[in-house]
Amino acid sequence: MSANQIPESTVARLPGYLRVVIYAQALRMPVLSSAAIAEMAGTNAAQVRKDLSYIGELGTRGAGYDVDSLIDHMSRALGMSHHRNVAIVGYGRLGSALRNYGGFMDRGFSVVAVFDADEEKVGTEAGDLLVSSLDDMSEVVRDRGVDIGVITTPAENAQSAAEKLIESGVTSILNFAPVRLEVSKGVTVKQVDLASEMQILSFHLSRLEE
Amino acid sequence: MSANQIPESTVARLPGYLRVVIYAQALRMPVLSSAAIAEMAGTNAAQVRKDLSYIGELGTRGAGYDVDSLIDHMSRALGMSHHRNVAIVGYGRLGSALRNYGGFMDRGFSVVAVFDADEEKVGTEAGDLLVSSLDDMSEVVRDRGVDIGVITTPAENAQSAAEKLIESGVTSILNFAPVRLEVSKGVTVKQVDLASEMQILSFHLSRLEE
DNA sequence: TCTTGTGAAGTGTTTCACAGCT
DNA sequence: AGCTGTGAAACACTTCACAAGA
Numbered sequence: 001m002s003a004n005q006i007p008e009s010t011v012a013r014l015p016g017y018l019r020v021v022i023y024a025q026a027l028r029m030p031v032l033s034s035a036a037i038a039e040m041a042g043t044n045a046a047q048v049r050k051d052l053s054y055i056g057e058l059g060t061r062g063a064g065y066d067v068d069s070l071i072d073h074m075s076r077a078l079g080m081s082h083h084r085n086v087a088i089v090g091y092g093r094l095g096s097a098l099r100n101y102g103g104f105m106d107r108g109f110s111v112v113a114v115f116d117a118d119e120e121k122v123g124t125e126a127g128d129l130l131v132s133s134l135d136d137m138s139e140v141v142r143d144r145g146v147d148i149g150v151i152t153t154p155a156e157n158a159q160s161a162a163e164k165l166i167e168s169g170v171t172s173i174l175n176f177a178p179v180r181l182e183v184s185k186g187v188t189v190k191q192v193d194l195a196s197e198m199q200i201l202s203f204h205l206s207r208l209e210e
Numbered sequence: 211m212s213a214n215q216i217p218e219s220t221v222a223r224l225p226g227y228l229r230v231v232i233y234a235q236a237l238r239m240p241v242l243s244s245a246a247i248a249e250m251a252g253t254n255a256a257q258v259r260k261d262l263s264y265i266g267e268l269g270t271r272g273a274g275y276d277v278d279s280l281i282d283h284m285s286r287a288l289g290m291s292h293h294r295n296v297a298i299v300g301y302g303r304l305g306s307a308l309r310n311y312g313g314f315m316d317r318g319f320s321v322v323a324v325f326d327a328d329e330e331k332v333g334t335e336a337g338d339l340l341v342s343s344l345d346d347m348s349e350v351v352r353d354r355g356v357d358i359g360v361i362t363t364p365a366e367n368a369q370s371a372a373e374k375l376i377e378s379g380v381t382s383i384l385n386f387a388p389v390r391l392e393v394s395k396g397v398t399v400k401q402v403d404l405a406s407e408m409q410i411l412s413f414h415l416s417r418l419e420e
Numbered sequence: 421t422c423t424t425g426t427g428a429a430g431t432g433t434t435t436c437a438c439a440g441c442t
Numbered sequence: 443a444g445c446t447g448t449g450a451a452a453c454a455c456t457t458c459a460c461a462a463g464a
Binding site for chain 1: 216221224225226228229250252287288289290294296302304307308310311312313314317318319357358365381382383384388390396398400405407408409410411412413414415416417418419
């Protein structure tokens with residue numbers, strides 16, 4: 001059906017819109033204008049209308065967007081009509097911080113598995129989960145319905161972690177290791193590189209410093 | 211001098227180039243072509259040449275780019291000719307994971323201060339630092355020369371953490387809390403929102419699922 | 421009258437293709 | 443002969459501005 005192409009830049013803004021509209025719902029606001037959404041999300045009204053128009057004609061002229069229906073349509077567009085199951089690969093400090101991170105559950109994600117290469121860690125408790133061995137990945141991914149893999153291994157193990165995830169059937173990867181993952185077409189990788197982000201800040205800082 | 215405008219999209223790619231060129235230096239490769247850099251960084255040769263041309267005429271026609279000189283010019287362009295000092299605000303699990311994160315030091319950053327609002331935590335050890343009180347921020351930021359603030363507080367405290375940083379003279383902020391920070395012009399904020407990244411993955415995943 | 425939805429204009433980014441050096 | 447540097451073309455994204463509908 002809607003094989004219409006949504007621009008990547010629009011997709012990148014949708015989670016922000018969804019967050020503020022859910023916030024408005026919590027405040028019992030029944031309707032929002034594009035200007036109100038823009039204000040909360042940090043963009044402009046024309047951008048909001050254009051972005052939302054890719055999902056469908058969701059608003060009512062003269063009135064605005066119905067909050068409940070907007071949440072419904074945006075969640076569906078983002079594939080978030082049901083919870084997504086997440087596996088964390090690499091259970092060091094960062095992996096542990098992410099497993100425990102409160103901001104996942106309320107935004108539609110559940111951490112359902114934790115893997116580590118260190119056999120000492122395998123079988124130990126990770127919240128209400130047990131750390132699994134990388135060797136059991138295919139089985140665990142299948143049994144627990146993992147949708148998304150999060151890589152928090154050291155850089156040198158990230159590529160092999162990615163390959164194990166992909167072999168196990170995971171096609172969506174969020175990579176915290178500072179290496180570019182080589183993956184086949186059909187696999188989506190999002191890179192989160194903290195040092196790169198800080199170097200971008202450093203660039204802007206150095207402009208201020210003249 | 212070079213008041214030339216570097217496109218933001220180019221700035222976003224420079225840290226990736228810097229990383230792979232430093233890697234090539236470690237492999238004792240003296241010269242790299244734009245094609246080789248593109249291959250390692252995951253883009254194309256024309257893009258690399260265009261991006262690098264904003265920094266200057268760094269290459270040699272017929273030969274390629276001298277690795278040492280390229281690192282020098284890119285580091286300078288990114289304001290990374292000297293180390294940058296980082297303060298972490300919010301010393302929970304994520305803050306703790308970041309303080310300990312090895313990938314900072316080798317890419318030009320030092321964590322020089324850790325703040326927390328919880329007076330119980332103030333004064334306790336955080337690696338070789340002591341947790342500081344938010345009340346002492348101005349003093350600590352000045353004394354230790356903090357360049358960049360990293361916010362890892364709960365969402366509801368992030369805005370006030372940002373304001374304290376800005377009052378203390380910090381103009382570059384990396385925000386992990388899932389809220390948009392309201393800041394005045396002249397302050398640069400980079401947002402890292404894990405749930406948003408995963409929702410973008412979910413979007414692409416749902417396309418595959420038809 | 422108010423606010424959406426959207427063509428069209430404007431702006432920014434990427435890719436092409438080749439002149440210019442080495 | 444090989445590879446960079448860069449205008450020009452192609453493409454993508456954002457903003458404008460207004461017709462259409464409530």
